[in-house]
Amino acid sequence: MKTILAMPQDQQHLMFGPGQLQELSGLVEIEVDRTVPDLQAAADEQLADVEVLITGWGSPRLDAATLQRLPALRAVVHTAGTLRRIASPALWEREDILVTTAAEANALPVAEYSVAQILLAGKQSLSREAAHRRCRGQEHTSTLAHGGNFGAVVGLIGASRVGRAVARLLRNFDLTVLLSDPYVSEEEARGLGAELVALEELFRRSDVVSLHAPDVPSTQGMVTGALLASMREGTTFINTARPALVELDALREQVVSGRLSAVLDVHDDLAPEDPLWDAPAVSITPHIAGSLGNELHRLGESALEEIRRLCTGRPPYAPVDPSMLAIVA
Structure with missing residues (x-):
């Protein structure tokens, strides 16, 4: 089964460990030391009998013209989450091509x-x-009266793959978990150990709000200034999803004033002079929540498992359902 690594140069060594690449080369016909970053530049004879593409971040877009040059293609195995940047409508029209994702x-x-x-x-x-840094550790007032995780209320926005995994992990702690998601039933929420509530109630009740909704047209700007203003003073807003889901001006106002704390792992629109950079109660990180370092090999292992299943005729582990594209990232 001829397979090519359709991804930027050397990216396969980030996504797969040496042992994983060795196993991959034993399963399919592949050059594990060579990638094809640009399918358009590849020769027709190189693509004519390719059955599997292994893709990832920065892979070439699979448009109609490219797919026409891949007549034998039967599977696209993606070593990342979303395929929005590489998958054209033409790919989803090809019912004979299996597409899998490492999103989970x-x-x-x-x-x-x-x-x-x-x-x-x-x-x-x-x-x-x-506060501790500001007074160089010399404050003498007690800080023990407020906060803590015993019986605290955590609000999760979105029962995405991440949101569901967070809910499952939080069951190990003495917390009350609220969930808001228009596509989840009360029974499903209870199964995740959460109480299904409206978004407004979630913001009012929560000590911590964590955002896990996908970036789709219906969710952009969903975290409004009114919702942020309804959070109690001293509570925390966490965004590991996408910046487009939050009204940035409203968030800035709440955090810079010191009324709310924030953890922002996604912040594409922050200018160098943005006052959020210097706000005391905000954590700003460069999207480190997602896979990095050795965690990338988990994505490679996910793709490798899909290849194993293809080779043995078993059903895929994580196929992409085109009918869900409107509500998932």
């Missing part, structure tokens, strides 16, 4: 990071650290 594998480190930040937020760590 990529959701796990985001969920782990989110849970860590939720627990720290329960301790009000950002505001307390800022």
Whole structure:
């Protein structure tokens, strides 16, 4: 089964460990030391008998013209989450091509990071650290009366792969978990250990709000200024999803004033002079919640499992359902 790594040069060594690449080369006909970053530049004879494309971040777009040059293609195995940048409508029209994603594998480190930040937020760590630094550790007033994670209320926005993983992990702690998602039933929410509530109620009741909704047209700007203003003073908003889902001006106002704390792992629109950079009770990180370092090999393992299943005729583990594209990332 001829397979090519349709991804930027050397990216396969990030996504797969040496042992994984060795196993891959034993399963399919593939050059594991060579990628094809540009399918348009590849010769017709190189593509004519390709049955499987292994793709990832930065892979070439699979448009109608490219697919026409891949007549034997039967599977696209993606080593990342969303395929929006590489999958054209022509790909979804090809019912004979299986498309799989490593989105579930990529959701796990985001969920782990989110849970860590939720627990720290329960301790009000950002505001307390800022105060501790400001007075160089010389404050004498007790800070034990407020906050804590025993019985605290955590609001999760979105029962995405990440949101569901966060809910499952939070069952290990003495927390009340609220969930808001228009596509989830009360029974499903209870199965996740959460109480299904409207978005407005979630913001009013929560000590920590963590955003896990997909970036689709219906969710852009969903976290409004009114919702942020309804959060109690001293509570924390966490965004590991996408910046487009939040009204940035409203968030800036709440955080810079010190009324709310925030954990922002996604912040594409922040200018260098944005006052959020210097706000004391905000954590701003460069999207480290997602897979990095050795965690990328989990994505490679997910893709490798799909190849194993293809080779043995078993059903795929994580096929992409085109009918769900409007509500998933």
